[in-house]
Amino acid sequence: MSLPYLIMALVTLQRLGELVIASSNTRHLRAQGAVEIGRNHYPVMVALHALWLVALWLSVGGRPVSLPLLGIFILLQALRIWVLATLGRRWTTRIIVLPGAPLVTEGPFRFLRHPNYCVVVGEIAVLPLVFGLTGTAVLFSALNAAMLWVRIGAEGKVLYGEPDERPAAEV
Numbered sequence: 621m622s623l624p625y626l627i628m629a630l631v632t633l634q635r636l637g638e639l640v641i642a643s644s645n646t647r648h649l650r651a652q653g654a655v656e657i658g659r660n661h662y663p664v665m666v667a668l669h670a671l672w673l674v675a676l677w678l679s680v681g682g683r684p685v686s687l688p689l690l691g692i693f694i695l696l697q698a699l700r701i702w703v704l705a706t707l708g709r710r711w712t713t714r715i716i717v718l719p720g721a722p723l724v725t726e727g728p729f730r731f732l733r734h735p736n737y738c739v740v741v742g743e744i745a746v747l748p749l750v751f752g753l754t755g756t757a758v759l760f761s762a763l764n765a766a767m768l769w770v771r772i773g774a775e776g777k778v779l780y781g782e783p784d785e786r787p788a789a790e791v
Contacts, residue, residue: 624680624751627690631747632673634697641704642713649710654718658774662714665767672744672760676751683751690750696742703728703736711736715775723779734775737768 621629650656704711706727710718728735744764748756 622681623685624683627685627747627750628673628677628680632677635669635673638704639713642711645709646712646714646716649712649716649718652718654716657715657717657778658771659714661767661770661774665771666713668760668763668767672756675756675760676748676753679748679753679756680751683753686750686752689746693743693746693750696739696746699728699735700739700743703739715771715778717778733780734772737772740764741768 646656706729707724710716710721710724723729732738741761741764745757745761748754748760
């Protein structure tokens with residue numbers, strides 16, 4: 621297996637493993653009375669991430685690998701693990717809110733409100749660049765920015781009591 625396909629296999633396995641963890645955590649939180657916010661945009665987000673992976677799988681064959689950019693991507697994975705470890709059973713891929721539970725303020729949340737989204741922004745841009753796929757990086761970064769605008773707006777409203785000043789859209 622060539623290095624580009626090995627990298628893609630590892631990233632895909634990581635994402636599939638995270639979906640298993642997220643599903644387990646979602647069931648756990650719902651059993652405690654948690655509610656989901658922004659359910660309508662979730663399938664769009666999943667499709668966006670799946671299409672990103674498919675686009676990469678279809679494009680990486682025979683491409684050179686930038687080792688410095690791969691190093692940055694690996695660093696992003698370490699940050700991702702830090703976020704997931706900090707959130708523990710509260711981490712999901714959905715917006716699941718446990719009424720009365722305090723916001724997490726440890727780990728990377730001491731520095732940023734949405735450290736996981738910062739990691740995802742980096743991943744979506746950097747992994748295609750590892751293979752020299754600038755167009756893929758730009759396209760999916762733009763689509764991800766639109767998705768995060770909706771998602772962070774929904775989270776901000778419920779977690780931080782921020783007003784939703786966006787035009788009438790699904791939150």
